[in-house]
Each structure stands twice: as structure tokens, then as C-alpha cells.
Amino acid sequence: MRFIIMLLPASLFAVALAQSTAYPGHTLLTLNDGNVIPSPAFGIDAASVDQDATEIVTSALRVGYRHFEVTNPNYLVNLKEALEAEGIAREDLYVSAKFTRRRTQPTEVEFAETLSKLESTYLDLFSIDRPELIGDPGKVWGKMQKFQQQGEVRSLGVSFYDYASTTELLAARGVTVPPAVFEMVYDVVNVNQTRRLVEFAKEQGFLISSSIASAPLQGAITKQATAVLAGRRGAGTTTRQTNLAWFKAKGILAVVTGSTEANQIEDLAVFGPDFGTLTATDVEEFERAAQVAKLADEAAS
Numbered sequence: 023m024r025f026i027i028m029l030l031p032a033s034l035f036a037v038a039l040a041q042s043t044a045y046p047g048h049t050l051l052t053l054n055d056g057n058v059i060p061s062p063a064f065g066i067d068a069a070s071v072d073q074d075a076t077e078i079v080t081s082a083l084r085v086g087y088r089h090f091e092v093t094n095p096n097y098l099v100n101l102k103e104a105l106e107a108e109g110i111a112r113e114d115l116y117v118s119a120k121f122t123r124r125r126t127q128p129t130e131v132e133f134a135e136t137l138s139k140l141e142s143t144y145l146d147l148f149s150i151d152r153p154e155l156i157g158d159p160g161k162v163w164g165k166m167q168k169f170q171q172q173g174e175v176r177s178l179g180v181s182f183y184d185y186a187s188t189t190e191l192l193a194a195r196g197v198t199v200p201p202a203v204f205e206m207v208y209d210v211v212n213v214n215q216t217r218r219l220v221e222f223a224k225e226q227g228f229l230i231s232s233s234i235a236s237a238p239l240q241g242a243i244t245k246q247a248t249a250v251l252a253g254r255r256g257a258g259t260t261t262r263q264t265n266l267a268w269f270k271a272k273g274i275l276a277v278v279t280g281s282t283e284a285n286q287i288e289d290l291a292v293f294g295p296d297f298g299t300l301t302a303t304d305v306e307e308f309e310r311a312a313q314v315a316k317l318a319d320e321a322a323s
Contacts (some may be wrong), residue, residue, distance in 0.1 A: 037227045045088045045116065048177040051275055054227040057177050058181055059147065059276045060116050062266070062293055064286075066097040068279040075100035076107075083108050085286040091118040091277055092153065093181075097131075098139040112140070116148040120181055121162060122155055129165040137174070138148025141258055147203060149179035153187035163285070167199050179203030185222055190319060192226075204228035205271040208266055210312040211243055227233065231275035234289070243319055247312035256298030258291075266292040268308055271300040 029300065045257060048060035064087040071080050078092065079100050085148060090101055105112060119136050120130060137143065146165060146285060156162055170174040180201045192200060204223045208216055223230050248264040251257035256271070258264045266289060269276040278289040300308070 031239070033078070036084060038154065038228075043116075046224050047086045047290055047294050048088060049270060051229055051273065053229055054200065055179055055202045057146075057178070057202070058162050059203070059275060060089045061291060062087075062168060062278045063091040063116075063118060063231075063275060065091050065277045065279045066101065067091075067093045068233065068287055069281045070097065070100070073281055076103045080107060081283050082111060082280075083285050085283060086290055087286070088114060088116070088271040093120050093122065094130040095119060095136040095139050098128040098136065102140055112142050116146045117142070118149065118179075119145050120149045120151040121166070129162050131219055132176075133165075133169060137296045142178055144173065145175050147177045147179055148175040149181045149201075149203060149205065150183075150191075151181040153191075159191045160189070160197055163194065167197075170199065177202040180236075181205040182207075185219060188222075188226075200226060201228055201233050205231040205233075205277075208232040208274065209234075210247060210265065210309055211316055214313060227275075229275055231277060232269070233277040233279065234262075234269065243312055243315040246315040250307050250311040251300070251304055254300070254304055256300045257304065258297070260288065262288060263292050264308070267297075267300050273301075 030085065037281070038203035048062070050058045051061055052058055064079075064260055066075060066079060069082075080274045082090075083104055092098055092101070098117075101117070105115070117140065121132060127135075127159070135237055137145070148164065150159060151154060153159055163178075166175065166178050169316055170178060178199060178201055180191065182202070182205060183191065188201075188204075191197060206216065206219065206223070208220065209232065218229060244265060245261050248257075248261045251264055256267055258267050262285070270292060278286075280286040280289050
């Protein structure tokens with residue numbers, strides 16, 4: 023199966039348009055389907071564990087987040103309630119959701135319910151979640167392509183697919199549109215272990231997405247690595263910000279999960295116009311320092 027995609031230089035994957043009128047305070051990343059996606063995304067599921075989701079989302083909206091991601095579509099009700107309370111239009115947001123089939127419902131039914139919970143006619147990004155949950159990914163993807171053709175979805179993605187499951191999906195009968203977004207576990211500590219999968223994703227023209235919650239933000243490894251970039255423009259002042267600065271410099275769609283207003287402000291600041299960006303040398307030094315710290319940690323354990 024041959025796909026027609028727009029091949030973009032690496033530099034265009036991280037177009038710093040933080041002053042965009044659509045998504046102020048975010049970095050816009052260009053997808054292989056020609057659409058743009060704002061980074062960071064605010065992951066409602068992880069941020070709302072054991073807390074009031076509507077309050078969490080309302081706080082994030084007030085801080086300035088305009089991209090929200092959900093795995094459990096029930097959280098879209100909380101997003102809708104927060105939008106209504108704040109007087110913000112659905113059209114001013116980028117909303118990402120996933121098809122999970124955790125409730126064994128047909129694709130069309132789950133998708134329709136997802137839209138109804140948000141009371142919207144479209145999603146900006148709709149991803150197929152975890153191949154082990156889906157009996158026939160190719161069949162599901164074909165239906166997702168139809169949603170896109172009908173204007174109900176703008177971009178398509180895959181979540182936690184590896185090389186084998188992704189190539190199988192791409193080769194499935196009827197699949198004509200490749201994923202635009204490729205979500206995986208990716209951070210500065212596992213950069214060597216995931217190198218081949220990252221190279222594959224880039225070769226295919228996928229934009230990599232990863233949750234900052236998967237990174238060991240408070241671990242000794244990243245704290246030591248962060249010290250290497252202390253005081254440099256674009257690095258931030260905390261371990262959390264330096265990790266996000268690395269995501270930003272690598273052109274990764276970052277999914278953040280701060281449940282407090284302070285954390286939400288801290289995270290979003292990295293993507294603003296005044297924060298700066300790590301240089302290629304900074305990125306290399308940060309990754310090298312993380313690997314040295316990781317080896318030392320493994321030797322001590």
C-alpha cells in the first residue's frame with residue numbers, strides 16, 4: 023500500500039507560533055495531513071484521578087490551555103461543563119479523543135457517543151488506542167477514515183502501537199490514510215531504547231506524542247541531567263520544565279497532566295513566546311547526562 027503524505031523538514035515539525043490567534047501560548051506542530059496541532063495537550067484522565075475533573079479542566083482553561091486530550095470519553099462531559107462555565111467556544115479548542123472498544127461497542131456507536139458527550143459535531147484528533155484492545159484494527163481504521171472524509175474528524179492517530187502493529191495496520195485492506203500522530207512512551211531516560219521506533223515513526227511522517235507523566239520527572243536521573251542545563255535559555259528552572267523543554271526542542275507533542283494551578287502554569291510557560299528553545303547541543307548534553315545518570319543508578323541498585 024502506498025501513501026501520499028507531505029514530507030516535511032524536521033525543523034517544520036516544531037513551528038514556534040506561540041502567538042497564534044487560534045491557540046495562544048502553545049507551539050504549533052505541523053502534521054503530515056497538512057493540519058496543525060497545538061502543544062502541549064492537557065491530559066484530563068491522568069490529571070483528574072481522585073479529583074473533580076470539571077474543576078481541574080476549568081483551572082486549565084483559565085491558565086490558558088486550549089488542547090485537551092481524553093482516553094475515557096466521559097471526561098468530555100467535564101470539558102463541556104467547564105467550557106460553558108467559562109464562556110469559551112468549542113471552536114477555540116483542539117480536542118483529542120481515542121477509540122478504545124473497552125465497552126465492546128461498534129466503532130460508529132462509540133464515536134457517536136464521544137461526540138454527544140462533548141455536544142460537538144467533530145473531533146480535531148481521533149486515535150485508535152492499543153492494538154490489544156482492537157480485534158480488527160484495519161476495519162476500525164477504515165471507519166475512522168470515513169469519519170474524516172465526512173468532516174467529523176480532522177486528523178487520525180495511533181496510541182501505543184509498536185513497529186509490528188503499525189506496519190500491520192498500514193498494510194490492512196482499505197487503509198489509505200496513514201496516522202498523523204503516533205503516541206508512545208518517550209522520554210530522555212529511554213531515548214536509546216526507543217531510538218529505532220522513533221526513527222521508524224519519523225520515516226513514516228508521523229508526529230510523535232508522549233505524556234510527560236511517563237517520564238520520571240522527580241527521579242534522581244533527570245534531576246542530575248537537569249543540572250547540566252542550569253541557567254541556559256530555554257531550559258527552565260525546574261526538572262519538570264527542563265523535561266518539557268526537551269520535548270519542545272525535539273518536536274514532540276507533549277501531553278501534560280498537572281492537577282494544580284501551579285503545575286499547570288509551570289508547564290504551559292515552556293511553550294510561550296518568551297521561554298526560548300534548547301539548542302541542538304543542549305539536547306545532546308541533556309540526553310548524554312541522563313544516560314550517564316541512568317548507568318550510575320543501575321550500578322548502584
